[in-house]
Amino acid sequence: MKLIKHLNAIGLCLAALTPLATAQVPSLDARVDIDIVERDLSEVVQYLREKSGANLVILAGGDEKVKTLKLSDVYWRDALDYAAESAGCVVEEDKSGVLTISSPIRVEFVFDDQDIREVISTIAKAADANVIIAPEVEGTIRLRLKNVPWRDALEQICEARGYTVVEQARNILSVVDPAQLERQKVTRSYQLRYIRPKSSRAAVLKSEFVEGQSQPPSGPASEHFSILAALEGALSDTGDLTFIESQNVILVRDTTQVHETIQEILRRLDVEPGQIFVDLKFVSTANSDLLNLGVDYGDEGARVSVSGGQIPIELPFSMGEGGWEDSIIASDTGFGPYAGNDPAGGAINAGTTQVPATIFGALSFNQVQATLRMLQRDTKSEVIQAPKIVTLDGNEATIFVGETVRYAEAKSEQGQAGGLQLTVAEAQGSPVEIGFQLLVRPNVIPGTRKIRMEVIPKETSLSGTGASALAPAGFDVFTVGSAGGEGSIALPRTRSSTLFTQMIFESGQTMVIGGLTTDAETKTLSRVPYISRIPVLGELFKYRNEARDRRSLLIFITPSLVHNSEDAEFLLQQELQRRKNRLADEVEALLDDDTE
Numbered sequence: 297m298k299l300i301k302h303l304n305a306i307g308l309c310l311a312a313l314t315p316l317a318t319a320q321v322p323s324l325d326a327r328v329d330i331d332i333v334e335r336d337l338s339e340v341v342q343y344l345r346e347k348s349g350a351n352l353v354i355l356a357g358g359d360e361k362v363k364t365l366k367l368s369d370v371y372w373r374d375a376l377d378y379a380a381e382s383a384g385c386v387v388e389e390d391k392s393g394v395l396t397i398s399s400p401i402r403v404e405f406v407f408d409d410q411d412i413r414e415v416i417s418t419i420a421k422a423a424d425a426n427v428i429i430a431p432e433v434e435g436t437i438r439l440r441l442k443n444v445p446w447r448d449a450l451e452q453i454c455e456a457r458g459y460t461v462v463e464q465a466r467n468i469l470s471v472v473d474p475a476q477l478e479r480q481k482v483t484r485s486y487q488l489r490y491i492r493p494k495s496s497r498a499a500v501l502k503s504e505f506v507e508g509q510s511q512p513p514s515g516p517a518s519e520h521f522s523i524l525a526a527l528e529g530a531l532s533d534t535g536d537l538t539f540i541e542s543q544n545v546i547l548v549r550d551t552t553q554v555h556e557t558i559q560e561i562l563r564r565l566d567v568e569p570g571q572i573f574v575d576l577k578f579v580s581t582a583n584s585d586l587l588n589l590g591v592d593y594g595d596e597g598a599r600v601s602v603s604g605g606q607i608p609i610e611l612p613f614s615m616g617e618g619g620w621e622d623s624i625i626a627s628d629t630g631f632g633p634y635a636g637n638d639p640a641g642g643a644i645n646a647g648t649t650q651v652p653a654t655i656f657g658a659l660s661f662n663q664v665q666a667t668l669r670m671l672q673r674d675t676k677s678e679v680i681q682a683p684k685i686v687t688l689d690g691n692e693a694t695i696f697v698g699e700t701v702r703y704a705e706a707k708s709e710q711g712q713a714g715g716l717q718l719t720v721a722e723a724q725g726s727p728v729e730i731g732f733q734l735l736v737r738p739n740v741i742p743g744t745r746k747i748r749m750e751v752i753p754k755e756t757s758l759s760g761t762g763a764s765a766l767a768p769a770g771f772d773v774f775t776v777g778s779a780g781g782e783g784s785i786a787l788p789r790t791r792s793s794t795l796f797t798q799m800i801f802e803s804g805q806t807m808v809i810g811g812l813t814t815d816a817e818t819k820t821l822s823r824v825p826y827i828s829r830i831p832v833l834g835e836l837f838k839y840r841n842e843a844r845d846r847r848s849l850l851i852f853i854t855p856s857l858v859h860n861s862e863d864a865e866f867l868l869q870q871e872l873q874r875r876k877n878r879l880a881d882e883v884e885a886l887l888d889d890d891t892e
Contacts, residue, residue, distance in 0.1 A: 323859050324348055325570075325743055328375050330367045337362055337383040341376070341397060348372045349859075350395060357385040357399030371743040386445055393563055400445040409436045412457055416471055419450050430472040433459055462552050477551040478532060484555055486546040491566050493521040493541065523565060530557045570689040571858040572738040573867055578681035578753055579850045580793070585674050590839035592822065681732040681755060686858065689740045692750075698731010701758070703771075703788050720785065728788055730756050730770075738855060745803040747855045752796045753810075760789035793849055803857040810851040818843045 326347040332340065338358035345352045350372075360383035367375055376395070380387045385399045401423045407415055412435050420427035423446035435457050441449050451461050454471050462470045462477070521539070527546065528537055535550035548558055687693035705723035735752040758770020771786040795810040824837035858864055 323745065323857070324350060325740065325745055325857075326372045327369050327744060328367070328372050329369065330365055330375055330379075332362060332366075333364050335362050336360070337379060337385060337397070340365075340379045344372050344376050344379075351393065352376075353394055353396045355396050355398040357383060357397060360384055360399060389563075400447060402443050403441060403446050403449055404443060405439060405441045405449070407437065407439050409438055411435075412437045412453065412459075415439070415453060416450065419446055419453070422446060426466075426468045428464075428468060428470045430470065430476065432473045432476060433457075433471050460553060474551075474553065477553055478534060480551060481535070481549050482552055482555060483547065483549040486548065486558065486562055488523075488544045488546065488562070489566055490568055491523050492544055526565075527558055527561060530554060530561065570740045571686055572689065572740070572747060572749075573684070573686050573856045573858050573864075574693075574734075574736050574738070574749075575684050575854040575856070576682070576734055576751075576753060577850075577852040578683075578732060578755055579848075579852070580680075580755065581676070581848045581850075583674075583676050583846045583848075585842075585844040587840070587842040590822075591836050592839040683732060683734045685734065685736065687736065687738065689738065692735065692737040694733065694735045696729070696731060696733040698729055698733075698756070700727045700729050701788060702727040704785060705787075723787075728756075728790060730758055730790065732756075740857065741800070745857060747801045747803060747857070748798070749801060749853075749855060750796075750798050751809060751853060752794070753851055754792060754794040756790055756792040758788055759791040760787075795851060801853075801855050804854065806852055806854040808850060809853050810849065813849075814847045816845040 328344065328347050336358065337360050338354060340362055341352050341354055362379050362382045365379055365382055367378065377387055380397055385397050388396050390396060403419060403422050413429055413433060415437055416427060416429055437453060437457060439453065454461050459471055460474050462472060464470055524537065524539055531537060531550055532554055535554055538547040540547065548555065683695050683697060685693050685695045703723050703726050704720045707719050707721065733754045737750040739748045741748060760770045760772040771788050773784055773786050775784055797809050799807065799809060801807060820841040822839040828834040828837040856867060858867065
């Protein structure tokens with residue numbers, strides 16, 4: 297009763313930790329389905345915010361109606377753009393990565409060879425915007441615009457004449473010549489959060505499926521830190537970039553336009569990498585069925601032996617003539633067989649030996665051995681390896697659970713006296729590693745909850761038949777040497793199962809990535825000829841042996857995306873619930889055994 301109360305208490309604690317609902321955790325890779333008619337834009341934005349977890353701010357236009365929008369399995373960011381366009385709004389991303397939704401003023405203009413400075417001033421006045429036009433901006437332009445956001449119209453007009461729009465502080469826009477920006481360089485620092493150069497230390501990854509071993513990088517970070525090369529390509533001809541490795545900070549001195557490009561590059565690349573939790577089960581089962589039925593007469597069958605008897609023989613002499621040979625003839629009466637021919641009427645045989653009844657043959661069943669066998673045996677075994685591992689997106693990871701077994705080898709060498717000398721030393725291939733190893737390399741497909749994964753599980757075990765002090769389980773014994781110098785040595789025999797595959801999974805989806813079933817069936821029928829054909833009685837002279845050996849190998853894998861602490865907590869609760877159910881099953885089986 298105390299045991300049951302204790303287990304019930306554990307169950308209550310685990311139940312309290314079990315999540316009430318398994319709702320989908322927000323993800324920046326979320327894909328959505330939308331089917332709406334005449335809904336406020338604010339409602340659509342709230343729905344996409346819950347699905348993605350992104351920072352979305354509505355500056356204006358939240359009350360605008362989304363006329364009709366029907367999308368299926370679309371990336372949430374694209375759905376946001378479609379919804380905003382349907383409501384007459386635009387989506388912009390600021391320097392901090394926040395997405396803002398606004399309803400900008402739209403303009404309509406028709407100009408024929410109008411001075412560009414006048415066109416820019418007209419757009420700024422219509423939008424009530426702060427715009428500064430540099431002195432070098434000049435020329436004429438011809439355009440026709442209808443229902444275009446004013447900012448888009450301004451940038452396209454300036455770009456058509458080779459000028460650029462630069463956003464200054466306090467929402468002030470400057471229209472300048474890019475050549476002038478070369479003389480107005482600004483120095484800014486960029487703190488990298490997740491992107492880092494390779495470590496000066498390299499992990500040793502032991503696996504026959506990994507070509508070579510990873511080596512720590514040599515030389516300065518600029519030679520192996522690829523992000524620096526990408527940023528240097530965005531600099532102007534006179535720009536400068538410096539990387540401070542100790543603080544993981546980049547210093548850039550260049551134009552404001554270049555800084556905007558660098559900010560955009562880092563916003564896209566310096567993001568938190570996804571983590572993947574890999575749950576794998578390697579199940580190996582063996583099932584042996586044995587049936588013995590009937591009377592077994594052994595490997596040689598029923599045997600009948602016939603032996604000849606012994607009879608008195610005449611020696612090569614004349615019997616009954618009174619010679620000495622008459623005295624050695626056996627008689628059952630104590631008298632010689634030729635007593636009647638004895639002239640003296642006496643006994644020729646001087647002995648008292650009696651001749652037994654002569655047996656000329658014998659039918660013997662002493663060597664016939666028959667055993668009635670009725671046996672049915674069913675043997676099942678199951679080995680489950682269940683490794684679990686967490687790794688970053690795009691990084692390989694491995695786990696090995698097992699042990700290292702060392703073994704020796706024997707060598708025959710000629711001694712100084714000329715004889716052979718047997719020596720034992722550790723084998724060249726020693727040690728052998730037995731156990732389970734898993735090597736994975738996952739890649740998250742952007743914009744989805746799908747994972748492309750390379751998986752290599754390998755299981756190695758000892759399969760020798762030895763079971764003694766010299767040959768432990770899994771080893772085989774071999775005799776080496778010659779007469780006078782023989783010895784025994786135990787060597788391991790290994791059996792391995794390996795699989796290599798590349799697959800695409802949905803996060804949380806369980807799939808069978810490998811399966812192998814081997815059946816071996818043996819049937820033997822033994823019977824005594826002729827007699828076994830007699831109805832009913834003939835069954836006593838038949839013997840049937842059937843053996844069936846089935847081995848199965850199944851590999852299950854479940855990868856799950858881990859975006860944040862909520863994902864990690866959800867996976868933890870799943871594992872606790874699984875352990876709770878397993879513990880309850882074991883207790884129930886134990887109580888059933890006690891009842892029986």
